Amino acid sequence: xxxxxxxxxxxxxxxxxxxxxxxxxxxxxxxxxxxxxxxxxxxxxxxxxxxxxxxxxxxxxxxxxxxxxxxxxxxxxxxxxxxxxxxxxxxxxxxxxxxxxxxxxxxxxxxxxxxxxxxxxxxxxxxxxxxxxxxxxxxxxxxxxxxxxxxxxxxxxxxxxxxxxxxxxxxx
Ligand SMILES: [Fe+2]
Ligand SMILES: [Fe+2]
Numbered sequence: 001x002x003x004x005x006x007x008x009x010x011x012x013x014x015x016x017x018x019x020x021x022x023x024x025x026x027x028x029x030x031x032x033x034x035x036x037x038x039x040x041x042x043x044x045x046x047x048x049x050x051x052x053x054x055x056x057x058x059x060x061x062x063x064x065x066x067x068x069x070x071x072x073x074x075x076x077x078x079x080x081x082x083x084x085x086x087x088x089x090x091x092x093x094x095x096x097x098x099x100x101x102x103x104x105x106x107x108x109x110x111x112x113x114x115x116x117x118x119x120x121x122x123x124x125x126x127x128x129x130x131x132x133x134x135x136x137x138x139x140x141x142x143x144x145x146x147x148x149x150x151x152x153x154x155x156x157x158x159x160x161x162x163x164x165x166x167x168x169x170x171x172x
Pocket of ligand 2: 098131
Protein backbone atom coordinates (compact mmCIF):
# COMPACT_ATOMS: atom_id res chain seq x y z
CA UNK A 1 0.00 0.00 0.00
CA UNK A 2 1.37 3.40 -0.98
CA UNK A 3 -0.89 5.43 1.30
CA UNK A 4 -1.90 5.20 4.95
CA UNK A 5 -5.61 4.80 5.68
CA UNK A 6 -5.67 8.14 7.54
CA UNK A 7 -4.44 9.89 4.39
CA UNK A 8 -6.93 8.06 2.15
CA UNK A 9 -9.78 9.02 4.50
CA UNK A 10 -8.67 12.66 4.62
CA UNK A 11 -8.44 12.88 0.82
CA UNK A 12 -11.89 11.30 0.42
CA UNK A 13 -13.22 13.91 2.88
CA UNK A 14 -11.64 16.70 0.85
CA UNK A 15 -13.41 15.36 -2.26
CA UNK A 16 -16.73 16.16 -0.52
CA UNK A 17 -15.54 19.74 0.02
CA UNK A 18 -14.44 20.21 -3.60
CA UNK A 19 -17.68 18.82 -5.07
CA UNK A 20 -19.69 20.93 -2.62
CA UNK A 21 -17.66 24.01 -3.62
CA UNK A 22 -18.38 23.19 -7.26
CA UNK A 23 -22.14 23.07 -6.65
CA UNK A 24 -22.00 26.22 -4.51
CA UNK A 25 -20.37 28.09 -7.39
CA UNK A 26 -22.98 26.80 -9.81
CA UNK A 27 -25.70 28.08 -7.44
CA UNK A 28 -23.99 31.50 -7.38
CA UNK A 29 -23.65 31.45 -11.18
CA UNK A 30 -27.37 30.76 -11.54
CA UNK A 31 -28.17 33.57 -9.11
CA UNK A 32 -26.18 36.05 -11.20
CA UNK A 33 -27.71 34.70 -14.40
CA UNK A 34 -31.17 35.35 -12.97
CA UNK A 35 -30.08 38.92 -12.16
CA UNK A 36 -28.94 39.35 -15.79
CA UNK A 37 -25.29 39.72 -14.86
CA UNK A 38 -23.76 37.40 -17.47
CA UNK A 39 -20.07 38.07 -16.77
CA UNK A 40 -20.46 37.34 -13.06
CA UNK A 41 -22.44 34.24 -13.99
CA UNK A 42 -19.74 33.10 -16.41
CA UNK A 43 -17.03 33.71 -13.81
CA UNK A 44 -18.77 31.48 -11.26
CA UNK A 45 -19.67 28.80 -13.81
CA UNK A 46 -15.99 28.50 -14.63
CA UNK A 47 -15.11 28.40 -10.90
CA UNK A 48 -17.63 25.58 -10.55
CA UNK A 49 -15.90 23.64 -13.33
CA UNK A 50 -12.53 24.22 -11.65
CA UNK A 51 -13.75 22.83 -8.33
CA UNK A 52 -15.15 19.81 -10.16
CA UNK A 53 -11.67 19.38 -11.62
CA UNK A 54 -10.13 19.55 -8.13
CA UNK A 55 -12.41 16.78 -6.89
CA UNK A 56 -11.57 14.65 -9.92
CA UNK A 57 -7.85 15.22 -9.41
CA UNK A 58 -8.10 13.93 -5.82
CA UNK A 59 -10.18 10.91 -6.88
CA UNK A 60 -7.74 10.10 -9.68
CA UNK A 61 -4.84 10.28 -7.23
CA UNK A 62 -6.50 7.70 -4.98
CA UNK A 63 -7.19 5.43 -7.96
CA UNK A 64 -3.63 5.81 -9.23
CA UNK A 65 -2.31 4.89 -5.78
CA UNK A 66 -4.45 1.73 -5.82
CA UNK A 67 -6.83 3.02 -3.16
CA UNK A 68 -10.60 3.14 -3.12
CA UNK A 69 -11.85 6.48 -4.42
CA UNK A 70 -15.35 7.21 -3.15
CA UNK A 71 -17.82 9.42 -4.99
CA UNK A 72 -19.59 11.16 -2.11
CA UNK A 73 -22.88 12.85 -1.42
CA UNK A 74 -22.31 16.57 -1.13
CA UNK A 75 -23.30 19.06 1.57
CA UNK A 76 -26.09 21.62 1.34
CA UNK A 77 -25.38 24.73 -0.70
CA UNK A 78 -26.85 28.22 -0.42
CA UNK A 79 -29.15 29.20 -3.28
CA UNK A 80 -30.56 32.56 -2.18
CA UNK A 81 -28.60 35.79 -1.98
CA UNK A 82 -29.75 39.29 -1.06
CA UNK A 83 -26.77 41.05 -2.59
CA UNK A 84 -23.87 40.38 -4.95
CA UNK A 85 -21.44 41.14 -2.12
CA UNK A 86 -23.06 38.43 0.01
CA UNK A 87 -22.52 35.82 -2.72
CA UNK A 88 -18.92 36.81 -3.40
CA UNK A 89 -18.15 36.99 0.32
CA UNK A 90 -19.46 33.45 0.71
CA UNK A 91 -17.19 32.39 -2.14
CA UNK A 92 -14.15 34.05 -0.57
CA UNK A 93 -14.87 32.44 2.81
CA UNK A 94 -15.21 29.08 1.07
CA UNK A 95 -11.79 29.53 -0.54
CA UNK A 96 -10.23 30.50 2.80
CA UNK A 97 -11.78 27.42 4.42
CA UNK A 98 -10.48 25.15 1.64
CA UNK A 99 -7.02 26.69 2.04
CA UNK A 100 -7.07 25.66 5.72
CA UNK A 101 -8.22 22.18 4.74
CA UNK A 102 -5.42 21.79 2.19
CA UNK A 103 -2.90 22.97 4.79
CA UNK A 104 -4.22 20.37 7.23
CA UNK A 105 -3.91 17.68 4.55
CA UNK A 106 -0.28 18.67 3.99
CA UNK A 107 0.30 18.58 7.77
CA UNK A 108 -1.13 15.07 7.87
CA UNK A 109 1.02 13.92 4.94
CA UNK A 110 4.13 15.27 6.68
CA UNK A 111 3.14 13.66 9.98
CA UNK A 112 2.67 10.30 8.21
CA UNK A 113 5.98 10.65 6.33
CA UNK A 114 3.94 10.46 3.12
CA UNK A 115 6.09 12.44 0.73
CA UNK A 116 4.18 11.24 -2.30
CA UNK A 117 1.00 12.90 -1.03
CA UNK A 118 2.87 15.94 0.26
CA UNK A 119 4.31 16.43 -3.23
CA UNK A 120 0.95 15.82 -4.93
CA UNK A 121 -0.70 18.43 -2.70
CA UNK A 122 1.73 21.19 -3.65
CA UNK A 123 -0.37 21.86 -6.77
CA UNK A 124 -3.38 22.53 -4.52
CA UNK A 125 -1.31 24.77 -2.23
CA UNK A 126 -0.36 26.99 -5.20
CA UNK A 127 -3.90 26.86 -6.61
CA UNK A 128 -5.37 28.18 -3.35
CA UNK A 129 -3.24 31.32 -3.54
CA UNK A 130 -4.69 32.02 -7.01
CA UNK A 131 -8.23 31.28 -5.89
CA UNK A 132 -8.12 33.43 -2.76
CA UNK A 133 -6.44 36.27 -4.65
CA UNK A 134 -8.94 36.33 -7.53
CA UNK A 135 -11.94 36.05 -5.20
CA UNK A 136 -10.74 38.80 -2.88
CA UNK A 137 -10.06 41.03 -5.93
CA UNK A 138 -13.60 40.39 -7.10
CA UNK A 139 -15.05 41.18 -3.67
CA UNK A 140 -13.13 44.48 -3.62
CA UNK A 141 -14.49 45.41 -7.03
CA UNK A 142 -18.06 44.45 -6.09
CA UNK A 143 -17.90 46.52 -2.90
CA UNK A 144 -16.32 49.50 -4.63
CA UNK A 145 -18.93 49.47 -7.40
CA UNK A 146 -21.85 49.04 -4.98
CA UNK A 147 -25.04 47.09 -5.60
CA UNK A 148 -26.51 49.83 -7.80
CA UNK A 149 -23.54 49.72 -10.15
CA UNK A 150 -22.92 46.04 -10.75
CA UNK A 151 -22.60 46.76 -14.47
CA UNK A 152 -19.18 48.19 -13.55
CA UNK A 153 -18.28 44.76 -12.20
CA UNK A 154 -19.48 43.23 -15.46
CA UNK A 155 -17.21 45.64 -17.28
CA UNK A 156 -14.27 44.77 -15.02
CA UNK A 157 -14.73 41.05 -15.62
CA UNK A 158 -15.09 41.55 -19.37
CA UNK A 159 -11.86 43.59 -19.51
CA UNK A 160 -9.61 41.92 -16.95
CA UNK A 161 -8.08 38.71 -18.30
CA UNK A 162 -6.79 37.59 -14.88
CA UNK A 163 -10.24 37.93 -13.36
CA UNK A 164 -11.64 36.02 -16.30
CA UNK A 165 -12.54 32.67 -14.82
CA UNK A 166 -9.88 30.05 -15.13
CA UNK A 167 -7.25 32.61 -16.09
CA UNK A 168 -5.55 32.41 -12.73
CA UNK A 169 -5.49 28.65 -12.46
CA UNK A 170 -2.22 26.99 -11.51
CA UNK A 171 -0.78 24.76 -14.21
CA UNK A 172 -1.70 21.13 -13.76
FE1 LIG B 1 -10.82 23.64 -5.00
FE1 LIG C 1 -11.38 26.96 -5.24
